[in-house]
Amino acid sequence: MAHPTLLLVFNRIGPGDPGTVIAHLAKLTEGHWRGAAYEGDFHMYDGKLPIVATGIKHLKEHGPAGAVFPRFSRPQNQMLLEAIGNPRRAVARSVPNEGVGRQSGRSFSRVSHVPSGVR
Structure with missing residues (x-):
């Protein structure tokens, strides 16, 4: 489930650097967001x-777009819609039944039928 x-x-607020905070948070939460290669x-x-993370200062300077x-x-860094999206989803769905990768000697392929309403 996605x-x-x-x-x-x-x-x-205070002396902390938001860039450092974001990098530290990414490291602490890596097990929750890092995918399998x-x-x-x-x-x-x-x-x-x-x-996805950012700072108020960047939003004020560049706007939400x-x-x-x-x-x-x-x-x-990306624009918000790119950051929250999955640019490979459209590509993956346009190539049915082809292998998408291999890990530990196992091959994976896409499902050829996706129920309506899921796309």
Whole structure:
């Protein structure tokens, strides 16, 4: 079952650096959001919680449509809809029954039939 994305917005109060806080939080929660890596740069995030974080200062400077949202597990800041979305979902659904990766000698393939209402 997929979890909804958790969006955290930090407001700087006191001497703490929000960038450091976000990095520390990502490290502490890694087991909850890090996916399993497979061949071909494919990752499986079943049962994982997508986490997106930013600071009020960045939102004020760039607005909510700016690329100010780092998602834990992704290397760069993104716009909100990109950060909470899954850009590979459309690609994955457009290629039915093809293998998506391999881990520990096991091969995985996509389900050819997705019930209506799920897409």
